[in-house]
Amino acid sequence: MGKNIDEERLEEIHQQMIDAGVSDLFGTKKEVRHLPEFMDADEKLLYATSGFVDKGTVLAVITDKRLIFINHGMIYGADFREIPFEKINGVSYSTGLVLAKIAIDNGANTTMIEQVSKKTAPEFVEVLKSAVATSKESKSSEPVITLSVADELIKYKQLLDAGVLTQEEFDSQKAKLLAE
Template structure:
């Protein structure tokens, strides 16, 4: 279960520096994340005329906008639905563009230095999802079968000993 403290610690671990105007969204994030969801990076930007928190995880990209007094707007794109992600950078600010087949999300006023880490984290998560590295989220497999699958990946040389031990420890948790 995620807590505000664990979210903030994870933000520090992955180097999230841009939290401008998103304190309410960050407080809401633990309620939105699945127990097995891992934050890879986050930034903020403008979407639909408001400041939104953008979070990329091992499962999806989440967009959050908590109203001044009440209400929460949430959008998300599953990683396997993302067709393309690109950027446009100016002198101090930039934009992130994400296509999911049907829609294009055009996020403006992002801090320039946070754009590339956000895109890199998202692309890495997509690649790992496509390669089967995030097998922890499989709801139809027991932890034991997941550990067996990890061991096979280790034996094949597809993952390192450290990766195997880390994932096994999480599964045995």
């Protein structure tokens, strides 16, 4: 019969982890196996690491949509928590002798991920900051690239000079731009 969807999705997520250079998943193999249950079909894993949140080992996953924490208990089911990118105000990390801590501030409170590998903490923070910035840019109502009136006029003048626009069309476009 072949593989079920979850197995295929899990392989896809494993490949995304390899592509992202994920290296520290200490104590979170069960959580990784359950990722297809928590991620949308079109959601892409950008980075992941393991750490401690509220005295439990978690898999912290950055996707292209949100930050996810999964703790799959030994006896009981999974503990799942997410922080949407628009709620994240700040991200930082500090390193100790052996391990690091990551702080994620969402205004109301700060989530601490402790006992993170010193190697993965800086990478995790950079990927998260980048994902949050990208998310905020794509949600802003302003287009990212805006041309000034002068840029537009130059473009229309070049089209006029190249014979693409007539003088009347150029004058009409110029009048529209100057009226804005």
